[in-house]
Amino acid sequence: MVLAEDLAKQQRSISVAEFFEKNKHLLGFDSPTRGIITTIKEAVDNALDACEEAEVLPDIFISIKRVDTEVYRITVEDNGPGIVPENVPLVFGKLLYGSRFHQIRQSRGQQGIGISAAVLYAQLTTGTPARVTSRTGAKVRAHQFELMIKTETNEPEIISHEEIDWDRTHGTRIEIQFKSSLAAKKRLMDYLRLTAIVNPHARITAEIDGEVTVFERVANEVPPCPKSILPHPHGIEFGALKRLAAASTGTVEEFLIGSFSRVGKKTADEMIALAGLKPTQKVKKLEPEELTRLLDAMQAVKVPAPPAQQCLSPIGEDLICKGLEKEIQLDFIKARTRPSMVYGGHPFIIEAAIGYGGKIPPEGSAQIFRFANRVPLLYQQGACAITNCVSQVNWKNYGLSQQGLPMGPVLIMVHVASTNVPFTSESKDAVASIPEIEREIVLVLQELGRELKTYLSRRERKKQQDDRARAICSVIPEIAAKVSEIVELPLVDTSPIEGRIMRKVVAKKRTIDGKVRIDVNNYTEREVTFVLYNLSRDSADDADPRPDFVDEIDGDYNKVWRRTLGPGEVWRVVYTGSGDGTLDLRGVEDEKKVVVDLDV
Numbered sequence: 232m233v234l235a236e237d238l239a240k241q242q243r244s245i246s247v248a249e250f251f252e253k254n255k256h257l258l259g260f261d262s263p264t265r266g267i268i269t270t271i272k273e274a275v276d277n278a279l280d281a282c283e284e285a286e287v288l289p290d291i292f293i294s295i296k297r298v299d300t301e302v303y304r305i306t307v308e309d310n311g312p313g314i315v316p317e318n319v320p321l322v323f324g325k326l327l328y329g330s331r332f333h334q335i336r337q338s339r340g341q342q343g344i345g346i347s348a349a350v351l352y353a354q355l356t357t358g359t360p361a362r363v364t365s366r367t368g369a370k371v372r373a374h375q376f377e378l379m380i381k382t383e384t385n386e387p388e389i390i391s392h393e394e395i396d397w398d399r400t401h402g403t404r405i406e407i408q409f410k411s412s413l414a415a416k417k418r419l420m421d422y423l424r425l426t427a428i429v430n431p432h433a434r435i436t437a438e439i440d441g442e443v444t445v446f447e448r449v450a451n452e453v454p455p456c457p458k459s460i461l462p463h464p465h466g467i468e469f470g471a472l473k474r475l476a477a478a479s480t481g482t483v484e485e486f487l488i489g490s491f492s493r494v495g496k497k498t499a500d501e502m503i504a505l506a507g508l509k510p511t512q513k514v515k516k517l518e519p520e521e522l523t524r525l526l527d528a529m530q531a532v533k534v535p536a537p538p539a540q541q542c543l544s545p546i547g548e549d550l551i552c553k554g555l556e557k558e559i560q561l562d563f564i565k566a567r568t569r570p571s572m573v574y575g576g577h578p579f580i581i582e583a584a585i586g587y588g589g590k591i592p593p594e595g596s597a598q599i600f601r602f603a604n605r606v607p608l609l610y611q612q613g614a615c616a617i618t619n620c621v622s623q624v625n626w627k628n629y630g631l632s633q634q635g636l637p638m639g640p641v642l643i644m645v646h647v648a649s650t651n652v653p654f655t656s657e658s659k660d661a662v663a664s665i666p667e668i669e670r671e672i673v674l675v676l677q678e679l680g681r682e683l684k685t686y687l688s689r690r691e692r693k694k695q696q697d698d699r700a701r702a703i704c705s706v707i708p709e710i711a712a713k714v715s716e717i718v719e720l721p722l723v724d725t726s727p728i729e730g731r732i733m734r735k736v737v738a739k740k741r742t743i744d745g746k747v748r749i750d751v752n753n754y755t756e757r758e759v760t761f762v763l764y765n766l767s768r769d770s771a772d773d774a775d776p777r778p779d780f781v782d783e784i785d786g787d788y789n790k791v792w793r794r795t796l797g798p799g800e801v802w803r804v805v806y807t808g809s810g811d812g813t814l815d816l817r818g819v820e821d822e823k824k825v826v827v828d829l830d831v
């Protein structure tokens with residue numbers, strides 16, 4: 232008894248802030264090096280979410296400056312809608328305060344912890360408050376706050392607050408200072424690059440230790456902001472049903488139709504009949520046992536899947552390819568967006584891409600890029616369902632070697648978009664193993680594997696043809712010399728013949744001012760690669776790392792341009808550089824369908 236009383240004296244509640252101060256690893260603050268990445272990730276996620284909600288093209292500025300031996304100042308600024316001054320202290324100075332927790336739609340933030348956890352980490356390591364500047368429109372001035380979190384109560388502490396002039400008309404800027412190191416700079420740059428790939432509409436400028444890098448946007452349209460939907464009857468649990476029912480004033484029928492997605496009168500009546508209830512009963516007055524029957528009936532009756540188009544925002548095949556090609560030079564790339572599916576009442580869409588060759592390191596295992604709701608996942612690759620699915624696929628079927636993961640110059644990108652991404656922990660590093668999600672990932676990877684196999688076999692065939700052609704071409708000059716000797720006529724220029732055999736167009740003069748017209752007169756789409764070789768080098772291996780979709784080519788050699796041409800579409804390329812060059816048109820199987828006009 233005495234012991235119980237002693238214990239009672241020690242028993243008290245713990246604030247959320249106290250809990251996370253002690254368990255900061257749960258939020259991704261397990262080391263000072265990681266702290267810097269987590270902070271930037273949280274602030275950038277918020278900036279992108281806010282810009283999407285305000286339907287503006289994100290222009291995000293990030294800066295990391297060393298202010299003392301081990302102390303860094305991190306600044307993230309966005310052009311989003313800003314935050315009203317009354318809410319600024321709560322957003323940054325209170326854990327579990329946010330706008331997205333109760334909404335059923337795809338968003339990067341979910342829990343309302345992210346950015347306040349960074350503020351907590353800063354005050355823990357350096358004792359400095361976070362400085363937040365926010366402005367919500369041209370008619371009002373900006374508000375600047377210095378904030379800390381009162382750990383014992385999880386309430387914000389306002390150190391200072393003033394109105395200031397700010398040249399941005401709307402947006403938010405957060406400055407946080409904490410103990411860290413730039414040891415993970417490469418990983419940070421990877422994070423920014425990957426973020427740019429899955430947010431092709433964003434411009435991200437990063438100034439890290441004085442060095443500026445700009446990730447330019449490749450799309451000028453803001454993706455539509457996903458809209459919230461009502462909960463799906465198949466995804467609801469007893470506690471949530473009880474809470475919703477208690478807050479409702481209507482009848483059971485009205486409640487089912489008005490509070491759940493995809494439930495019309497017919498479906499509602501079916502559920503009510505199955506639960507042995509009357510449509511006119513007040514839902515608030517239902518006994519727990521009646522609610523249990525209603526829940527069972529809600530799960531048992533067939534209901535169409537939730538409206539995924541409305542609440543999810545997949546990137547799309549075209550933009551995935553554009554985003555990847557902008558950052559990494561690839562010889563082959565294909566992307567697929569699967570139809571929407573549902574797990575436990577939550578809609579989700581799987582998108583994936585496979586890239587091959589180019590600048591991907593040829594040795595070692597494939598590079599895996601994991602994304603959830605347009606956010607790159609950087610840690611715990613081994614614990615993630617995405618990685619498990621990549622290993623599950625038999626890549627040998629698709630022409631790759633495999634040691635768990637596929638091997639060679641391969642890049643695999645998987646994006647899980649959902650109203651509720653099932654993460655393994657609050658730090659949102661890895662996707663949990665949900666059979667429905669895993670099945671979709673494996674299916675999309677198999678689909679892409681088949682595409683890769685077709686490409687690899689075609690490439691192999693082409694290589695064999697080229698080897699044969701090269702062998703023939705190597706003897707043509709000798710044959711020509713012999714023939715001219717025998718027939719006693721001047722030596723002819725054999726380069727056009729060689730060019731035709733090699734399926735290349737060889738420029739005849741030292742200066743090219745040429746026009747190339749590539750016309751794929753076909754009924755299917757075809758990817759055409761256009762390579763301009765420098766004859767003084769013997770391969771296009773050191774091709775420009777950033778192929779561009781340009782029609783005006785001005786300047787250097789050894790560049791690769793790639794385009795998918797539709798039926799009858801013509802791609803005109805004008806080269807205005809100087810010097811010898813060879814044009815190689817790859818990917819075009821039938822030469823007659825290509826018109827090459829080289830004005831020399």
Ligand SMILES: Nc1ncnc2c1ncn2[C@@H]1O[C@H](COP(=O)(O)OP(=O)(O)OP(=O)(O)O)[C@@H](O)[C@H]1O
Nearest residue numbers: 277281322329330331340341342343344345346403
């Ligand atoms: N840059 C910003 N512009 C506008 N609103 C913002 C910005 N940053 C945060 N907010 C608001 O503050 C809320 C809390 O942000 P916080 O990072 O703590 O959580 P979250 O993003 O909702 O969820 P998570 O913990 O999963 O990241 C957001 O839900 C959003 O409403």
